[in-house]
Amino acid sequence: MVDDRTIPAASQTVNDFDGGPRGPKPQRAFSRKNVFLYGTLLMVTIYYAIPLYVMIVTSLKGLPEIRLGNIFAPPVEITFEPWVKAWAEACTGLNCNGLSGYFWNSVKITIPSVILSIIIASVNGYALANWRFKGANLFFAILIFGAFIPYQVMLYPIVIMLRELGLYGDLSGLVIVHTIFGMPILTLLFRNYFASLPEELFKAARVDGAGFWGIYFRVLLPMSLPIFTVAVILQVTGIWNDFLFGVVYTGPESYPMTVALNNIVNTTQGVTEYNVNMAATIITALVPLTIYFVSGKLFVRGIAAGAVKG
């Protein structure tokens, strides 16, 4: 083949040094794209923020003010009375001690469930991702299948199982239930994360003489802050917000906060105290909210730290 590339003449390229565009391309602030983008964002924000606004505002009003009917109006006279009542005096069916006791119930359910489920699931995921033991695929398939079984199907069998174990109506029974039900999704989460870490790292650690736990604790765990943060967010909000398991597997004394909230809101005696209901709801939602704010920051930092190439 003959070389037929032609070399451009110099005069063609040395034309206009002046006049042509130069430097960064100018951005228009009100381009159609921007208007659309920020418009949508603003609408979504308002959609989510308005109910929260109404709740906060209502919870700070007295009942007479609420009866005026304008739910958007800010409180004329700010009162924390409803908050105190929701925490300490509101009636939940039989007793009238507010949410306080149930708050601690929820704490006692959530903390052990979260810790237990994350510990077990992370080790599961690690074993599945890195130590392809015999039957690992079958085990994983069963676990994933478990994630698709509707909870309702299992509600009653678990009642019987817990009763046989003598844990029915007890907080520890609920902890076990939460741990088990968190397992499929958490294991999947951890398995995928560990599988995404470079395999050679694991091999290097084996050559260096680290065993099953040595690799888990000293090599993988320090690299896994992001995924643990995700797991904590998932579990804390999921378990704290749980209503169904709480109402089924615990008794009136050990109800979690969500069940108590429901009882407060649904009390049919006397006038409906909207302000107390709103305050009780916000108090109940406070824990997941805090988790989002605190760990959200940690989460971003964790991701950033993990992104350092290495």
Add this chain to the structure above:
Amino acid sequence: MESSITIRDLELSFGAVEVLKNLNLDIGQGEFLVLLGSSGCGKSTLLNCIAGLLDVTDGQIFIQGRNVTWEEPSDRGIGMVFQSYALYPQMTVEGNLSFGLKNAGFSKSEIAERIDRAAKVLQIEPLLKRKPGALSGGQRQRVAIGRALVRDVDVFLFDEPLSNLDAKLRTDLRAEIKELHKRLRNTMIYVTHDQIEAMTLADRIAIMRDGKILQLASPKEIYNRPASKYVAEFIGSPSMNFFDGKIGENGQSFACDAGTFSLNGYQFGEGGAQDGTAWLGIRPEHIAVGTEAKTMPIQLEASVQHVEPLGSDTLVRVLIGDRRLWVRIDGQSEVADGDALNIGFDPAMANIFDKTSETRL
């Protein structure tokens, strides 16, 4: 030579896929063996079997005379260096180097001493307090080598350690690894795709294909007398030129469409001369041109089709009839597309392969 690693009848399958097939290999004490082969031929798999990172399906592995087939990687007396460095990102360089020693239960003073020694050898002393993220690629790979070095292992296993580095660094580190081998005299097994690495580093090269070793020999032997057409094509760039034709007159001549060549001077292998269809291969650098070609036993007339100047040499693609040949000539010679060119070669430099079995005759 006493052998350092012996592999007997090694087989490895992933499910139904047989990756290594009945593989036997003896590696001498202090030998530098390079495993070379195209992607997916099982080089890493073999290395992982030797390291104990994969359970073999069948066969035995001996290291320093000990049967290690069932031993843990850390008990085999091997150190491994990976393509992606595989440094523990949250540990400092010092932590990376000491990790294996701590696992093995060495005392603090012993660990410090060994790290000191390795850091001196690899010139990474100023980096000890840094994390891997703050190192360049070359520095990281030095640390990875150090991790094997501190453990005082009998055998170093390298899996494409230089592939992630740029060309200049690659050349430097290649020389350093060679230096290190001269100094330590450990047995080293080195996996690579890169022929130049293979040729420069190896005492012996094992060419692999589809889980088998096709040829195990010194770089020179592999270059000069490749055992099969596959090996011949694999080694050398551009690869060997082939004429397909027929051996006749009891191995005295080779007839093909470019003419009939006398094979006077060609050294047949152990099987001796056999008549029949065959390939005759000649490397681009063994073809002479111009006046030099006139002195060669085999002479041909060609025309230049395409010229690729590389600086030190020039690659020329020539046509003989419609057969294309690559020729490597001196970088200073002036040839242009379409020129007529006399070429010639000596059958002593050629290799002849049987047409059906593709083995060297």
